[in-house]
Amino acid sequence: MTHHNTPSPSAPSAKLDRLIRVGETHVGRGVFARRRIPGGAVLGEILGEILDDHPEDSSYVMELPSGKLLEPAAPLRFMNHSCDPNCELFYWFDEDQTVQEDRLWLQTIRPIEPGDELLIDYSWPADAAIACRCGAGNCRGWIVDPAELHLMPPEGSSDEDTPPTP
Structure with a gap:
C-alpha cells in the first residue's frame, strides 16, 4: 500500500458505477471493469464503516494505518486477492491537515480491459x-x-x- 499527499480527487459513485460492476467468480463475487481503465487511474475512495474491533461475522474488513478497521461498502468490498494484482490501495492525506483522516483509495496499477476482474494484493x-x-x-x-x-x-x-x- 502506498501513501499519497495530494489533494483528494473527486470520484462520485455514479462515475464508479459506469466503470465497474459486481459479478460472480470462482471464489464468490468480484469486481469487473465495464470499460477500459487506464493504468494509474484513481477509481475512488473505499467507503464504509470505521470500526475499533474486528466483527466476527465479516470477511471484508481492511486495516487502516491508525490501527482502526474499515468495513467497506459495496461494490469495492468485493475486491478479490491476486498475487499479480492490477489495482492497489493507498492512503491519501493532506499535509496541511492537523488531524489526518483514515481514507483509503483504489488505483489501477496497469491498464484494465473490459470484463477483466479488478484485483488487489491483500498482503x-x-x-x-x-x-x-x-x-x-x-x-x-x-x-x-x-x-x-x-x-x-x-x-x-x-x-x-x-x-x-x-
Missing part, C-alpha cells in the same frame, strides 16, 4: 495468512505479505493450510 500478516489459489503465474501459494512469505510452511508440506502462530 496479510503471516499469522492471518490462508492458502492462495489465485492462479497467477507468480502465485506465492499464500495470501500473505511478500515480506513475510519466508515464515510460511513450504509448498507440499503437511501443514500447508496452517499459518504459523506468533
Whole structure:
C-alpha cells in the first residue's frame, strides 16, 4: 500500500458505477471493469464503516494505518486477492491537515480491459495468512505479505493450510 499527499480527487459513485460492476467468480463475487481503465487511474475512495474491533461475522474488513478497521461498502468490498494484482490501495492525506483522516483509495496499477476482474494484493500478516489459489503465474501459494512469505510452511508440506502462530 502506498501513501499519497495530494489533494483528494473527486470520484462520485455514479462515475464508479459506469466503470465497474459486481459479478460472480470462482471464489464468490468480484469486481469487473465495464470499460477500459487506464493504468494509474484513481477509481475512488473505499467507503464504509470505521470500526475499533474486528466483527466476527465479516470477511471484508481492511486495516487502516491508525490501527482502526474499515468495513467497506459495496461494490469495492468485493475486491478479490491476486498475487499479480492490477489495482492497489493507498492512503491519501493532506499535509496541511492537523488531524489526518483514515481514507483509503483504489488505483489501477496497469491498464484494465473490459470484463477483466479488478484485483488487489491483500498482503496479510503471516499469522492471518490462508492458502492462495489465485492462479497467477507468480502465485506465492499464500495470501500473505511478500515480506513475510519466508515464515510460511513450504509448498507440499503437511501443514500447508496452517499459518504459523506468533
